[in-house]
Amino acid sequence: MTVTGTAPLTTAGTLGTLYVYGITPAGVRPPRAPGVDGAPVRLLTEAGLCAAVSDAPARLRARRRDLTAHQSVLDELAGQGPVLPMRFAVLTRDAEALRSRLRTGRTHLTGQLDEVRGCVEMNVKGTVVPGYFADLVRRDDGLRALARRTRRHPGYEANVRLGEALARGVAREARHAAREVLARLAPLAVRTAQGPVDDEQVLSTSFLLRSADERHFRRAVADQARRCGDRLALSLTGPLPCYSFVDTPPTTAGR
Structure with missing residues:
Protein backbone atom coordinates (compact mmCIF):
# COMPACT_ATOMS: atom_id res chain seq x y z
CA MET A 1 0.00 0.00 0.00
CA GLY A 118 6.22 -14.79 15.99
CA CYS A 119 8.65 -11.93 15.37
CA VAL A 120 9.22 -8.39 16.55
CA GLU A 121 11.35 -5.57 15.24
CA MET A 122 14.08 -3.99 17.36
CA ASN A 123 16.04 -0.95 16.23
CA VAL A 124 19.57 -0.12 17.32
CA LYS A 125 21.13 3.28 16.73
CA GLY A 126 24.68 4.35 17.48
CA THR A 127 25.98 7.91 17.66
CA VAL A 128 29.52 9.20 17.87
CA VAL A 129 30.77 9.91 21.40
CA PRO A 130 32.63 13.24 21.28
CA GLY A 131 35.82 13.78 23.23
CA TYR A 132 37.33 10.34 22.70
CA PHE A 133 40.78 11.86 22.33
CA ALA A 134 43.39 10.71 24.83
CA ASP A 135 43.46 7.01 23.93
CA LEU A 136 43.06 7.83 20.24
CA VAL A 137 46.14 10.08 20.26
CA ARG A 138 48.16 7.46 22.13
CA ARG A 139 47.37 4.83 19.47
CA ASP A 140 47.62 6.98 16.33
CA ASP A 141 51.15 7.99 15.31
CA GLY A 142 49.93 10.69 12.95
CA LEU A 143 47.67 12.31 15.51
CA ARG A 144 50.39 12.10 18.15
CA ALA A 145 52.87 13.87 15.88
CA LEU A 146 50.27 16.53 14.96
CA ALA A 147 49.47 17.12 18.63
CA ARG A 148 53.19 17.58 19.42
CA ARG A 149 53.61 20.09 16.56
CA THR A 150 50.56 22.00 17.74
CA ARG A 151 51.93 22.23 21.27
CA ARG A 152 55.30 23.44 19.96
CA HIS A 153 53.76 25.93 17.50
CA PRO A 154 50.33 26.86 18.81
CA GLY A 155 48.00 29.05 16.82
CA TYR A 156 44.54 29.25 15.37
CA GLU A 157 45.27 27.30 12.16
CA ALA A 158 47.25 24.64 14.01
CA ASN A 159 44.41 24.20 16.51
CA VAL A 160 41.88 23.93 13.68
CA ARG A 161 43.94 21.27 11.91
CA LEU A 162 44.32 19.29 15.12
CA GLY A 163 40.62 19.61 15.93
CA GLU A 164 39.59 18.44 12.47
CA ALA A 165 42.01 15.52 12.60
CA LEU A 166 40.71 14.50 16.02
CA ALA A 167 37.09 14.73 14.83
CA ARG A 168 37.88 12.50 11.85
CA GLY A 169 39.65 10.04 14.10
CA VAL A 170 36.76 9.93 16.58
CA ALA A 171 34.27 9.35 13.77
CA ARG A 172 36.48 6.64 12.29
CA GLU A 173 36.66 4.85 15.64
CA ALA A 174 32.88 5.13 16.05
CA ARG A 175 32.26 3.67 12.59
CA HIS A 176 34.63 0.83 13.39
CA ALA A 177 32.76 0.18 16.64
CA ALA A 178 29.46 0.25 14.74
CA ARG A 179 30.70 -2.47 12.38
CA GLU A 180 31.76 -4.58 15.34
CA VAL A 181 28.39 -4.13 17.05
CA LEU A 182 26.54 -5.10 13.88
CA ALA A 183 28.73 -8.16 13.39
CA ARG A 184 27.93 -9.36 16.91
CA LEU A 185 24.19 -8.62 16.84
CA ALA A 186 23.26 -9.66 13.30
CA PRO A 187 23.64 -13.43 13.97
CA LEU A 188 20.95 -13.12 16.66
CA ALA A 189 18.36 -11.90 14.16
CA VAL A 190 16.31 -13.56 11.46
CA ARG A 191 16.95 -10.59 9.17
CA THR A 192 18.37 -7.09 9.37
CA ALA A 193 17.50 -3.86 7.56
CA GLN A 194 19.88 -0.93 7.35
CA GLY A 195 18.60 2.57 8.01
CA PRO A 196 20.10 5.95 7.09
CA VAL A 197 23.36 7.01 8.74
CA ASP A 198 25.35 10.23 8.75
CA ASP A 199 28.47 11.73 10.31
CA GLU A 200 26.94 11.64 13.81
CA GLN A 201 24.60 8.65 13.69
CA VAL A 202 26.89 5.97 12.31
CA LEU A 203 24.65 2.98 13.08
CA SER A 204 20.95 2.57 12.36
CA THR A 205 19.82 -1.01 11.92
CA SER A 206 16.53 -2.80 12.45
CA PHE A 207 16.58 -6.44 13.54
CA LEU A 208 13.79 -8.93 12.93
CA LEU A 209 13.83 -11.18 16.00
CA ARG A 210 11.89 -14.16 17.18
CA SER A 211 9.87 -12.89 20.11
CA ALA A 212 11.44 -15.53 22.35
CA ASP A 213 14.89 -14.06 21.61
CA GLU A 214 14.07 -10.48 22.64
CA ARG A 215 15.47 -10.75 26.18
CA HIS A 216 18.72 -12.30 24.95
CA PHE A 217 19.03 -9.58 22.32
CA ARG A 218 18.55 -6.85 24.92
CA ARG A 219 21.35 -8.34 27.00
CA ALA A 220 23.60 -8.51 23.96
CA VAL A 221 22.95 -4.84 23.15
CA ALA A 222 23.71 -3.89 26.77
CA ASP A 223 26.97 -5.85 26.58
CA GLN A 224 27.96 -4.02 23.40
CA ALA A 225 27.05 -0.67 24.92
CA ARG A 226 29.43 -1.32 27.80
CA ARG A 227 32.17 -2.58 25.50
CA CYS A 228 32.20 0.37 23.10
CA GLY A 229 30.59 3.10 25.19
CA ASP A 230 33.66 5.34 25.03
CA ARG A 231 33.36 5.48 21.21
CA LEU A 232 29.73 4.76 20.36
CA ALA A 233 26.53 5.57 22.25
CA LEU A 234 23.95 2.87 21.59
CA SER A 235 20.18 3.21 21.90
CA LEU A 236 17.62 0.41 21.58
CA THR A 237 13.98 0.88 20.56
CA GLY A 238 11.34 -1.83 20.54
CA PRO A 239 9.62 -4.11 20.32
CA LEU A 240 8.05 -2.49 17.26
CA PRO A 241 5.68 -3.67 14.55
CA CYS A 242 7.78 -5.11 11.73
CA TYR A 243 7.73 -2.00 9.55
CA SER A 244 11.18 -2.60 8.09
CA PHE A 245 10.49 -6.18 6.98
CA VAL A 246 7.23 -5.96 5.07
CA ASP A 247 6.57 -4.93 1.49
CA THR A 248 2.87 -4.48 0.91
CA PRO A 249 1.44 -3.96 -2.57
CA PRO A 250 0.30 -0.46 -3.58
CA THR A 251 -3.20 0.93 -3.33
CA THR A 252 -4.67 4.38 -3.76
CA ALA A 253 -3.66 6.89 -1.10
CA GLY A 254 -5.57 10.02 -0.29
CA ARG A 255 -3.94 13.41 -0.61
Whole structure:
Protein backbone atom coordinates (compact mmCIF):
# COMPACT_ATOMS: atom_id res chain seq x y z
CA MET A 1 0.00 0.00 0.00
CA THR A 2 1.27 3.42 -0.80
CA VAL A 3 2.57 5.23 2.25
CA THR A 4 1.74 8.91 2.22
CA GLY A 5 4.33 9.49 4.94
CA THR A 6 4.23 11.75 7.96
CA ALA A 7 4.05 15.13 6.30
CA PRO A 8 2.52 17.82 8.54
CA LEU A 9 -0.78 17.78 6.63
CA THR A 10 -2.65 15.26 4.49
CA THR A 11 -6.17 15.98 3.23
CA ALA A 12 -8.28 12.83 3.27
CA GLY A 13 -11.04 14.51 1.31
CA THR A 14 -13.86 12.40 -0.08
CA LEU A 15 -16.57 10.56 1.79
CA GLY A 16 -15.78 6.85 2.07
CA THR A 17 -12.02 7.25 2.26
CA LEU A 18 -10.55 4.83 4.78
CA TYR A 19 -7.49 5.08 6.98
CA VAL A 20 -5.56 1.78 7.00
CA TYR A 21 -3.60 0.60 10.06
CA GLY A 22 -2.46 -2.87 9.11
CA ILE A 23 -3.28 -6.29 7.68
CA THR A 24 -3.61 -9.51 9.65
CA PRO A 25 -4.88 -13.03 9.09
CA ALA A 26 -8.64 -13.34 9.36
CA GLY A 27 -10.07 -14.08 12.79
CA VAL A 28 -8.53 -11.36 14.92
CA ARG A 29 -10.63 -9.27 17.27
CA PRO A 30 -11.28 -5.63 16.38
CA PRO A 31 -8.98 -3.33 18.38
CA ARG A 32 -10.67 -1.64 21.32
CA ALA A 33 -8.38 1.36 21.16
CA PRO A 34 -9.80 4.34 19.26
CA GLY A 35 -8.09 5.12 16.00
CA VAL A 36 -6.87 8.31 14.40
CA ASP A 37 -9.04 11.33 15.23
CA GLY A 38 -10.84 9.15 17.79
CA ALA A 39 -12.60 7.09 15.12
CA PRO A 40 -13.62 3.52 15.97
CA VAL A 41 -11.54 0.85 14.27
CA ARG A 42 -13.22 -1.96 12.36
CA LEU A 43 -12.05 -4.93 10.32
CA LEU A 44 -12.59 -5.60 6.64
CA THR A 45 -12.27 -9.32 5.93
CA GLU A 46 -11.53 -10.72 2.49
CA ALA A 47 -9.71 -13.78 1.13
CA GLY A 48 -8.65 -14.97 4.58
CA LEU A 49 -7.18 -11.59 5.50
CA CYS A 50 -8.28 -8.66 7.63
CA ALA A 51 -7.53 -4.99 7.18
CA ALA A 52 -7.94 -2.76 10.23
CA VAL A 53 -9.47 0.54 9.13
CA SER A 54 -11.36 3.55 10.34
CA ASP A 55 -13.07 6.44 8.59
CA ALA A 56 -10.42 8.92 7.50
CA PRO A 57 -10.75 12.41 8.95
CA ALA A 58 -11.37 15.31 6.59
CA ARG A 59 -7.93 16.67 7.44
CA LEU A 60 -5.19 14.41 8.71
CA ARG A 61 -2.35 15.86 10.73
CA ALA A 62 0.67 14.11 12.23
CA ARG A 63 -0.32 15.09 15.76
CA ARG A 64 1.10 13.24 18.72
CA ARG A 65 -2.30 11.91 19.79
CA ASP A 66 -2.98 10.50 16.32
CA LEU A 67 0.49 8.98 16.02
CA THR A 68 -0.09 7.38 19.43
CA ALA A 69 -3.53 6.12 18.38
CA HIS A 70 -2.06 4.58 15.23
CA GLN A 71 0.57 2.77 17.30
CA SER A 72 -1.96 1.60 19.91
CA VAL A 73 -4.11 -0.03 17.23
CA LEU A 74 -1.07 -1.84 15.83
CA ASP A 75 0.00 -2.95 19.32
CA GLU A 76 -3.41 -4.55 19.89
CA LEU A 77 -3.25 -6.33 16.56
CA ALA A 78 0.32 -7.50 17.17
CA GLY A 79 -0.78 -8.91 20.51
CA GLN A 80 -2.99 -11.36 18.63
CA GLY A 81 -0.54 -12.53 15.97
CA PRO A 82 1.37 -11.39 12.90
CA VAL A 83 0.54 -8.01 11.42
CA LEU A 84 1.71 -6.10 8.38
CA PRO A 85 1.83 -2.56 9.75
CA MET A 86 1.09 0.49 7.66
CA ARG A 87 2.96 3.68 8.43
CA PHE A 88 1.04 6.74 9.53
CA ALA A 89 -1.35 8.27 6.97
CA VAL A 90 -1.96 5.37 4.58
CA LEU A 91 -5.38 5.83 2.97
CA THR A 92 -7.53 3.95 0.47
CA ARG A 93 -10.39 5.46 -1.48
CA ASP A 94 -13.08 3.02 -0.28
CA ALA A 95 -13.76 -0.39 1.19
CA GLU A 96 -14.19 -2.14 -2.16
CA ALA A 97 -10.82 -0.91 -3.42
CA LEU A 98 -9.21 -2.35 -0.30
CA ARG A 99 -11.09 -5.64 -0.56
CA SER A 100 -9.91 -5.93 -4.15
CA ARG A 101 -6.30 -5.44 -3.05
CA LEU A 102 -6.68 -8.11 -0.41
CA ARG A 103 -8.01 -10.53 -3.02
CA THR A 104 -5.42 -9.84 -5.69
CA GLY A 105 -2.53 -9.60 -3.22
CA ARG A 106 -3.53 -12.56 -1.08
CA THR A 107 -0.53 -14.75 -1.90
CA HIS A 108 1.96 -11.95 -1.38
CA LEU A 109 0.36 -10.71 1.83
CA THR A 110 0.01 -14.20 3.31
CA GLY A 111 3.68 -14.87 2.59
CA GLN A 112 4.64 -11.63 4.30
CA LEU A 113 2.57 -12.54 7.35
CA ASP A 114 4.24 -15.93 7.54
CA GLU A 115 7.69 -14.26 7.47
CA VAL A 116 6.96 -12.03 10.47
CA ARG A 117 4.89 -14.54 12.44
CA GLY A 118 6.22 -14.79 15.99
CA CYS A 119 8.65 -11.93 15.37
CA VAL A 120 9.22 -8.39 16.55
CA GLU A 121 11.35 -5.57 15.24
CA MET A 122 14.08 -3.99 17.36
CA ASN A 123 16.04 -0.95 16.23
CA VAL A 124 19.57 -0.12 17.32
CA LYS A 125 21.13 3.28 16.73
CA GLY A 126 24.68 4.35 17.48
CA THR A 127 25.98 7.91 17.66
CA VAL A 128 29.52 9.20 17.87
CA VAL A 129 30.77 9.91 21.40
CA PRO A 130 32.63 13.24 21.28
CA GLY A 131 35.82 13.78 23.23
CA TYR A 132 37.33 10.34 22.70
CA PHE A 133 40.78 11.86 22.33
CA ALA A 134 43.39 10.71 24.83
CA ASP A 135 43.46 7.01 23.93
CA LEU A 136 43.06 7.83 20.24
CA VAL A 137 46.14 10.08 20.26
CA ARG A 138 48.16 7.46 22.13
CA ARG A 139 47.37 4.83 19.47
CA ASP A 140 47.62 6.98 16.33
CA ASP A 141 51.15 7.99 15.31
CA GLY A 142 49.93 10.69 12.95
CA LEU A 143 47.67 12.31 15.51
CA ARG A 144 50.39 12.10 18.15
CA ALA A 145 52.87 13.87 15.88
CA LEU A 146 50.27 16.53 14.96
CA ALA A 147 49.47 17.12 18.63
CA ARG A 148 53.19 17.58 19.42
CA ARG A 149 53.61 20.09 16.56
CA THR A 150 50.56 22.00 17.74
CA ARG A 151 51.93 22.23 21.27
CA ARG A 152 55.30 23.44 19.96
CA HIS A 153 53.76 25.93 17.50
CA PRO A 154 50.33 26.86 18.81
CA GLY A 155 48.00 29.05 16.82
CA TYR A 156 44.54 29.25 15.37
CA GLU A 157 45.27 27.30 12.16
CA ALA A 158 47.25 24.64 14.01
CA ASN A 159 44.41 24.20 16.51
CA VAL A 160 41.88 23.93 13.68
CA ARG A 161 43.94 21.27 11.91
CA LEU A 162 44.32 19.29 15.12
CA GLY A 163 40.62 19.61 15.93
CA GLU A 164 39.59 18.44 12.47
CA ALA A 165 42.01 15.52 12.60
CA LEU A 166 40.71 14.50 16.02
CA ALA A 167 37.09 14.73 14.83
CA ARG A 168 37.88 12.50 11.85
CA GLY A 169 39.65 10.04 14.10
CA VAL A 170 36.76 9.93 16.58
CA ALA A 171 34.27 9.35 13.77
CA ARG A 172 36.48 6.64 12.29
CA GLU A 173 36.66 4.85 15.64
CA ALA A 174 32.88 5.13 16.05
CA ARG A 175 32.26 3.67 12.59
CA HIS A 176 34.63 0.83 13.39
CA ALA A 177 32.76 0.18 16.64
CA ALA A 178 29.46 0.25 14.74
CA ARG A 179 30.70 -2.47 12.38
CA GLU A 180 31.76 -4.58 15.34
CA VAL A 181 28.39 -4.13 17.05
CA LEU A 182 26.54 -5.10 13.88
CA ALA A 183 28.73 -8.16 13.39
CA ARG A 184 27.93 -9.36 16.91
CA LEU A 185 24.19 -8.62 16.84
CA ALA A 186 23.26 -9.66 13.30
CA PRO A 187 23.64 -13.43 13.97
CA LEU A 188 20.95 -13.12 16.66
CA ALA A 189 18.36 -11.90 14.16
CA VAL A 190 16.31 -13.56 11.46
CA ARG A 191 16.95 -10.59 9.17
CA THR A 192 18.37 -7.09 9.37
CA ALA A 193 17.50 -3.86 7.56
CA GLN A 194 19.88 -0.93 7.35
CA GLY A 195 18.60 2.57 8.01
CA PRO A 196 20.10 5.95 7.09
CA VAL A 197 23.36 7.01 8.74
CA ASP A 198 25.35 10.23 8.75
CA ASP A 199 28.47 11.73 10.31
CA GLU A 200 26.94 11.64 13.81
CA GLN A 201 24.60 8.65 13.69
CA VAL A 202 26.89 5.97 12.31
CA LEU A 203 24.65 2.98 13.08
CA SER A 204 20.95 2.57 12.36
CA THR A 205 19.82 -1.01 11.92
CA SER A 206 16.53 -2.80 12.45
CA PHE A 207 16.58 -6.44 13.54
CA LEU A 208 13.79 -8.93 12.93
CA LEU A 209 13.83 -11.18 16.00
CA ARG A 210 11.89 -14.16 17.18
CA SER A 211 9.87 -12.89 20.11
CA ALA A 212 11.44 -15.53 22.35
CA ASP A 213 14.89 -14.06 21.61
CA GLU A 214 14.07 -10.48 22.64
CA ARG A 215 15.47 -10.75 26.18
CA HIS A 216 18.72 -12.30 24.95
CA PHE A 217 19.03 -9.58 22.32
CA ARG A 218 18.55 -6.85 24.92
CA ARG A 219 21.35 -8.34 27.00
CA ALA A 220 23.60 -8.51 23.96
CA VAL A 221 22.95 -4.84 23.15
CA ALA A 222 23.71 -3.89 26.77
CA ASP A 223 26.97 -5.85 26.58
CA GLN A 224 27.96 -4.02 23.40
CA ALA A 225 27.05 -0.67 24.92
CA ARG A 226 29.43 -1.32 27.80
CA ARG A 227 32.17 -2.58 25.50
CA CYS A 228 32.20 0.37 23.10
CA GLY A 229 30.59 3.10 25.19
CA ASP A 230 33.66 5.34 25.03
CA ARG A 231 33.36 5.48 21.21
CA LEU A 232 29.73 4.76 20.36
CA ALA A 233 26.53 5.57 22.25
CA LEU A 234 23.95 2.87 21.59
CA SER A 235 20.18 3.21 21.90
CA LEU A 236 17.62 0.41 21.58
CA THR A 237 13.98 0.88 20.56
CA GLY A 238 11.34 -1.83 20.54
CA PRO A 239 9.62 -4.11 20.32
CA LEU A 240 8.05 -2.49 17.26
CA PRO A 241 5.68 -3.67 14.55
CA CYS A 242 7.78 -5.11 11.73
CA TYR A 243 7.73 -2.00 9.55
CA SER A 244 11.18 -2.60 8.09
CA PHE A 245 10.49 -6.18 6.98
CA VAL A 246 7.23 -5.96 5.07
CA ASP A 247 6.57 -4.93 1.49
CA THR A 248 2.87 -4.48 0.91
CA PRO A 249 1.44 -3.96 -2.57
CA PRO A 250 0.30 -0.46 -3.58
CA THR A 251 -3.20 0.93 -3.33
CA THR A 252 -4.67 4.38 -3.76
CA ALA A 253 -3.66 6.89 -1.10
CA GLY A 254 -5.57 10.02 -0.29
CA ARG A 255 -3.94 13.41 -0.61
